[in-house]
Amino acid sequence: MKNNADSEFRSEIVKNRRNFLKKLAVFAGSSGVLASMPWWSPLRAEPPGSSALDRVRLGIIGVGSRGRKLMLHLMETPGVEVAAVCDDYEPHYNRALDLTDGKAKAFKDYRKLLEMNDLDGVVIATPLFEHARMCIDSLDAGKHVFCEKSLAYDFAECANVVKAYRKSGKVFQIGYQRLYSIPFLKAKGYVDSGTIGKITQIRAYWHRNNDWRRSIPRPELEKKINWRLYRKYSCGLMTELASHHLQVVNWVLNAHPISVVGYGSINHWKDGRELYDSVNVVYKYPEGVNVIYDSMISNRRYGFEIQIMGSEGTIEGEKGKIYSEHPPTPPAIVQLINELERDILDSVPIGGPSWAPDLELDYKGKLLAPGWSGEETAIQLTAFAAAIRESRPIPGMMKHAYDGGVAALMGQFAMEQGREITWPQVEGLQI
Amino acid sequence: MKDLNIVIKGRRIKLEITIIAFCLLFALLVNLYAIVRFDSPWSEIVTSLHYVVAVGVFTYLVIGLLRFILQLIKLLLNRVKKPSSE
Structure with missing residues (x-):
């Protein structure tokens, strides 16, 4: 059972994140950012309110080490509810269920999770060979998809995911965090x-x-x-x-x-x-x-x-x-000091190496x-949730997923x- | 607790101010020399003032250390001399 300190800590994080999102919305709205990084466009939206309409309900497929991290991030993202978890490995399944205090529905077969009508999207963090099948099934089931990198196991699978995405008109996000890094x-x-x-x-x-x-x-x-x-x-x-x-x-x-x-x-x-x-x-x-x-x-x-x-x-x-x-x-006085320092401290070479200039x-x-403190994953998941709320695909994202994969x-x-x-x-x- | 009264005489303050002024002047001259030597812009007379102050203070501290050592030697010599004069 979670104690009060835990829930206070989490609400503090959510509060901080809400302030962070407000700043992010201003930044993402600037034309320079949108021109070079159109996938930031969902972040222009104001942080979501607390009404049920603003809430995005997600299912996590694969809650191993990466899936668990994504899940923890999502639980701290305003306007996101982790409504379902899925893993066919018992310890991960139980751990994920514990994390949600048993509030989320739990599955061992992702196809059952996809049958949930009140689920907006899925986060797929499974081994590579399962990515394509799960992405395609999820898109076909009308779910928005966040898939961890890399896109798929072979060229044909990569192309098939693109085709399923085009057919669905749903939001697709790939786990390339550097797309959301300010540096x-x-x-x-x-x-x-x-x-x-x-x-x-x-x-x-x-x-x-x-x-x-x-x-x-x-x-x-x-x-x-x-x-x-x-x-x-x-x-x-x-x-x-x-x-x-x-x-x-x-x-x-x-x-x-x-x-x-x-x-x-x-x-x-x-x-x-x-x-x-x-x-x-x-x-x-x-x-x-x-x-x-x-x-x-x-x-x-x-x-x-x-x-x-x-x-x-x-x-x-x-x-x-x-x-x-x-x-x-550097300024002349600094150059002089550096020179004196070298003269005093450096050993005298008999003959300098010819490669010294290189x-x-x-x-x-x-x-x-x-x-910059590295909030890429948080920003990326926020963008995913915001895109779902707007029900508008993230521009340029599938190209990065396909080309990188x-x-x-x-x-x-x-x-x-x-x-x-x-x-x-x-x-x-x-x- | 026993009070410890340290009296700094006017003469001493004047001496320290003179030494620090000389140190700063020395640092300024070093900067001028460096500007000529490395063919840097003359604006560095102003833009490098913080380096000049740092070099000046460093020089003052080095001189201070030397003066302290000299005082220490002087004190020891006096102590050595005293018993022979009794």
């Missing part, structure tokens, strides 16, 4: 205004140092719990991590990849998994821009980053920083959005098949 919005602005010159290369990486496993209570649950490691259920690092950065690349370059080549291997976690623990791919984009992406789970020194490199500057999206190719020189520039750059799959297929994979042409597909 990334600013980054896109700097790219479009030419501040960092012509984009010549983008480099992105996502490094961790863990086996990517979850503990299993019984051996027969291995593939159910650790589905990310098995090919039948997932495309591993490409769809679970790379997909995020590939979406940013498509957005920044206003294009999708032409083709991709790459190598992948299982070079560290040789524990029976089927999907690579190390991936290296190079995507070819229009105008000679190459995108180099790598991911590994055996070293976390460099963490994750997306480096957008132009002739006049660089943007590091995850750090939220911009660096000029011509950093401003060492990384010692320049800390500028923050893209000072004070297909790009991630291309990388996986290129590594598996050991050949260049080109962008799939699907006749008559309108995104």
Whole structure:
């Protein structure tokens, strides 16, 4: 049972979030934002009132780690009611039911959840191989859909989701949080205004140092719990991590990849998994821009980053920083002090290395959005609920879902098949 | 508790103000030299004033430390001299 302190805490969060939404509505209403990020348009609406008409009733399909996080966010989002939960794994099912104090209806089969007439939409946070089927069934059942990334398991499934979406006229949202990040919005602005010159290369990486496993209570649950490691259920690092950065690349370059080549291997976690623990791919984009992406789970020194490199500057999206190719020189007195410091503290080299001028520039750059505290998921879910309330599809969202999802799959297929994979042409597909 | 009365004489205040003024002047000259040396805009005479103050205060503190050490040495020498004169 929840205690009073818990409910007071939650109401405080809701109050704060309501104030946050008011500010967001003003920000989202500005023409600059809507021109470059039309998917922010639902956020222009005033925060919802407390009447039943303003309430959006949602069902969560898949309440594992990500689904649970989304559920907690939704429970704090004004005007949203988590009316149903669904999971076919008993511990997750029970945990989700507990979180709603038993108020939500609980299901083990998502098709039963879709039969609820008073449900406005669903949030799908299941393994990749189930995304397409669940999205299509939900849209066909007249539900609005929020689906976690990546869109689907293969090219045909991605196209089928798009077709079902077009037919339904419902709201569709994909779990690419960077679409709702202020630093990334600013980054896109700097790219479009030419501040960092012509984009010549983008480099992105996502490094961790863990086996990517979850503990299993019984051996027969291995593939159910650790589905990310098995090919039948997932495309591993490409769809679970790379997909995020590939979406940013498509957005920044206003294009999708032409083709991709790459190598992948299982070079560290040789524990029976089927999907690579190390991936290296190079995507070819229009105008000679190459995108180099790598991911590994055996070293976390460099963490994750997306480096957008132009002739006049660089943007590091995850750090939220911009660096000029011509950093401003510090005031003369500071230069003099730095010189004295170097003379006193530095060792005397016998002969300086010839590559010294090519060492990384010692320049800390500028923050893209000072004070940004990272509320992407909250903003994204708020936009989803607002779009449902308006009953108007989110502009540009399906294109990001499709382009990002297909790009991630291309990388996986290129590594598996050991050949260049080109962008799939699907006749008559309108995104 | 016993009261501790510290008396700072006018002469001492005058001396400290003179030293700090010299430190600030020194910092200003350093800035001028740096502007010429690094071919920076003359506007930095004004825009770098906060650095000038910082360098001035730093110099004053360094001089203060040196003066303290000198006083300490002086005191020790006096103590060493005293017993031999008794």
